[in-house]
């Protein structure tokens with residue numbers, strides 16, 4: 001699909017042919033399997049001022065940083081519960097402690113699970129080091145493909161730098177994940193089409209597409225939330241453009257509507273991520289407002305498998 005076709009599809013009165021095609025491609029390449037990933041949000045310390053994010057440097061939130069032992073312990077619990085991928089996510093800081101991340105990655109690798117890192121724009125050297133330590137995948141959403149909008153939302157970054165880091169990630173042999181938000185203030189359907197085409201240009205192996213949720217205490221507090229329907233449409237087009245990619249149903253979609261989250265699994269999505277962050281930290285990692293029930297790694301995983309079974313999918 002080219003830009004005009006994508007714009008036309010996203011705005012179509014009846015989108016069902018695209019949903020059907022996305023579902024067909026998803027079944028063809030992924031069967032009825034949904035990959036479940038455990039995410040450890042190991043630090044909410046962040047030096048960047050991204051205007052949509054509830055953890056940005058100007059937000060008055062209590063900061064935490066899990067110790068290396070805590071991260072390892074949490075990862076081992078998640079692996080013991082059956083998770084085959086551990087996602088290590090944090091805010092973005094200069095001089096990220098890659099030595100800790102490297103040791104944690106080596107441990108996870110030794111236990112036979114895959115590692116996804118999501119800690120912002122690391123240097124090429126840092127990315128090389130983590131790859132050597134066993135990291136398999138890197139998640140760095142481009143957030144928006146509109147340069148001007150990117151600049152407004154990210155006072156300390158540029159789209160060019162973001163894309164250069166994504167290109168490094170890809171060139172180093174990581175399974176590469178990007179993605180964007182749907183419904184950002186100032187975003188148009190043209191931007192969304194560019195976002196989708198950019199995923200293809202980057203050569204994404206994974207793409208997280210989620211609705212924007214207005215976060216209190218940020219410059220975008222009070223703005224309108226993203227539309228779940230438009231989010232599902234964007235996921236479906238991503239499946240059509242990148243038939244073999246891993247496309248998660250984002251947590252933010254589930255926050256807006258549990259029913260929409262379920263539906264996204266028949267619109268092309270084949271991955272779900274679940275927080276395994278220890279209870280004492282989970283409420284401090286609030287990118288956007290959400291009620292996070294107490295975390296019980298084994299039970300939560302079993303609950304997801306059950307929910308997936310209800311919609312004819314097998315969580316692994």
Ligand code: 5AD
Nearest residue numbers: 052053141211212213215252287288
């Ligand atoms: N609403 C929805 N998603 C958000 N993210 C950050 N802030 C928000 C928000 N207010 C997403 C970004 C980021 C990921 C960790 O969370 O896409 O990459």
